[in-house]
Amino acid sequence: MEKALRELIIGGARSGKSALAEQRAAASGLEVVYVATAQSRDGEMARRIAHHRERRPAYWGLREEPLELAALLAREASPQRCLLVDCLTLWLSNLLFAGDAARQAEAGEAVHCPLLQGQTQALVELLPTLPGRIILVSNEVGWGIVPMHPVSRLFGDEQGRLNQRVGAACERVTLVAAGLPLSLKSPGGSAA
Template sequence: MDKITLVTGGAKSGKSLFAETHVRAYGLPLVYIATSQAFDTEMEDRIAAHKTQRGAGWDTVEEPLDLCCALARTDGAGARLVDCMTLWLSNVMHAELDWQAELEKVLQTLREQSSPVMLVTNEVGGGIVPMSALARRYRDASGLMNQRLAAGAGHVVMVTCGLPLALKGSAAAPASLA
């Protein structure tokens, strides 16, 4: 899955900006697959800020659950940015779906892609142990999901303080990753 890049980091680490910049470097049409859902005004504001940050020129596909369908439907349409996998996982768990089975489907779909895909995810396990069982299950599932995605990706980049660190493959512009 050399066309797959996983970008990880903490909240507000600069990972989305890194991913947006590097997806543009492919020189292909831009497809943004959004997994977030606006359940409140704070999330609406966050989504608006992301739209402003990435600017014009993106074909946006909003898909909170059926990521496989969104990836299959957009393969061949350009370079895709999925933002973000941890929100997708939250949606899947909230819908009471089997997150491991859903992840297996996503991994299989990623293996079948012909166009580049950049996945953004959060590192959520680096802080304190969450107080609730649900939050601990989510933290653990996020870590396990990120391990599986990283194992299958051709490139893995951690962004912290706005600075990229290549963990696997290269953190260079995607044109050199193809």
């Protein structure tokens, strides 16, 4: 039986991070359950979701959870399973817009979002305790300019914080750029 392993795979849009996550899940030799966080709210997102579905093997399990990710992982994780979460970026966006954070940022108010804070804290605390293999996909959004729009700034700040916290809780962190993986942290090792 494989030792428990948590991995964060980050990269920009269309960098190849989801494809790498799927390759690693398939190579795990475990039962794979794909955990989708996306919500189909427009045609473009529906096409993205369809593309991901077509790429995955039909025998992989599928769970969809836009908000309560930690609760789903707690229920589904087992030593015989690989849970592939794609992606934390859409999950964070769902949390920001399900709560009052986006409206508060837009209005120039101090942002207080118990839903966002509670769900991200629950995930970070749960990760080290999960059995099996957990692969989490997330976007690296902090390499561009600081956005002018307050909601975009809030999102970028929260995404950066989430990636740092999840990366600290994982044994392996991989950055993907131009389809090429770069190890940032490996099991038994540390970050550079």
